[in-house]
Amino acid sequence: MSSTAKKTSRKGAAKKTVKSTIVPDMLEANMSIETNAQLAARRELAVPRGVASATQIYAKYAENAELWDEDGNRYIDFVGGIGVLNTGHRHPKVVAAAKAQEDQYTHTSFQVVPYGPYIELAEKLNALAPGDMPKKTLLVTTGAEAVENAVKIARAATGRPGVVAFTGAYHGRTLLTLGLTGKVSPYKKDVGPFPADIFRAPFPSQRDGITVEDAIIGLKNLFLTDAQPERIAAIIIEPVLGEGGYTPVPFDMMRQLREICDEHGIMLIADEVQAGFGRTGTWFAIEHSGVVPDLITVAKSMAGGYPLAGVIGRADVMDAMAPGGLGGTYGGNPVACAAALAAIAAIEDEGLLARSARMGEHLKARFAEIGARAAPFRMWDIRGLGAMVAVEFVTDFDTAKPDGDFTKRVIAHALKRGLLLLSCGMQGNAIRVMVPLTASDEIVEEGLAIFEAAVLAAVADDTF
Incomplete structure (x- = not known):
């Protein structure tokens, strides 16, 4: 070699x-x-x-x-740390920003002594996310943590327990996110049971002959048989399946999901952990469909190689949790926040x-x-x-x-x-x-x- x-x-x-x-x-x-x-x-x-x-x-x-x-x-x-390095390994702007932050402080815990980089990044993400409504952002550490918090926020905002995910979805490897993930091997093998009130809907598949119409009928049948829509807090979907095969959600299906969510008062969560931050030619993959979700989960390429994740959402929805209900010791680490701001600037400038x-x-x-x-x-x-x-x-x-x-x-x-x-x-x-x-x-x-x-x-x- x-x-x-x-x-x-x-x-x-x-x-x-x-x-x-x-x-x-x-x-x-x-x-x-x-x-x-x-x-x-x-x-x-x-x-x-x-x-x-x-x-x-x-x-x-x-x-x-x-x-x-x-x-x-x-x-x-051609792997990029599993979609983490849209700005490449060791982008000079990202590395310089992280080093500069390290010279000031590396950790205080935002829940104890808050700091500017968290707020600045939240402001930037609120501005980048689709939709002209007021938004707020929670910062955490991993994509799975972002998904768990998005579900938690949706449940608090609606007062409902249920969540619908799709065949072939990947949302993480923690216990709740494994319940949402739609692939057994290797992720779910031998580690059940999984949390209740999680339901699976079909994803369109050319190979399996499942059309968008079939998928929507399957979702509506789910509402008739197992998942009372008035008890569903959120529908979560990757605008492009990640582990499931890099298959984009047909835009018509995404628009129909938005209509169904609006009809039943359900939160629509776009899991952009892998598809976000320029990978699809827009900041977020869901922008291609013109649909505005209620909540967006982000991670991976947001911080150019540093561990950082978040939930961006409608301000009224994000405020559903009581003070102290959101956060984590390392959530929104200042060094990672500085790196993310630099990575976003690199995407814009280049x-x-x-x-x-x-x-x-x-x-x-x-x-x-x-x-x-x-x-x-x-x-x-x-x-x-x-x-x-x-x-x-x-x-x-x-x-x-x-x-x-x-x-x-x-x-x-x-x-x-x-x-x-x-x-x-x-x-x-x-x-x-x-x-x-x-x-x-x-x-x-x-x-x-x-x-x-x-x-x-x-x-x-x-x-x-």
């Missing part, structure tokens, strides 16, 4: 990269005495097996859309929303070329909004049978060649792209070339 490095220009993300030395200066000056294998052996003794990792490489250094492991091998990153839209169109076109050339009748679907794109593999077009094994082989061959990829979908047969929006055109093309070589290698495996 080549360890030749390239340093990527950030300003004007489409500019060409400049060749550098064998490894970045920072990496060369701090080469580890430990290898990937040695760290793996230590991990085996110290970390529970339930904490799975998609690769067996260990990070040493990263910059923008590139990462180097402890053995000095270079990788192009035109990354438009960049995402252009990148998405390019990725779809290139994937279509690669599928036709390297794996005819295997790449069944190419989908997504903006640069939130997935390709789905099947055994053949006649049966469209999901081929998770083939997908695993593509990912494995890509890793050997220096490209990080991650699967998604109920059958694990889709590959999602979360390459930083700051990645140069040259880096993206290099990654796509590796992807094509990996697909060709996976096809060749079928002949043996």
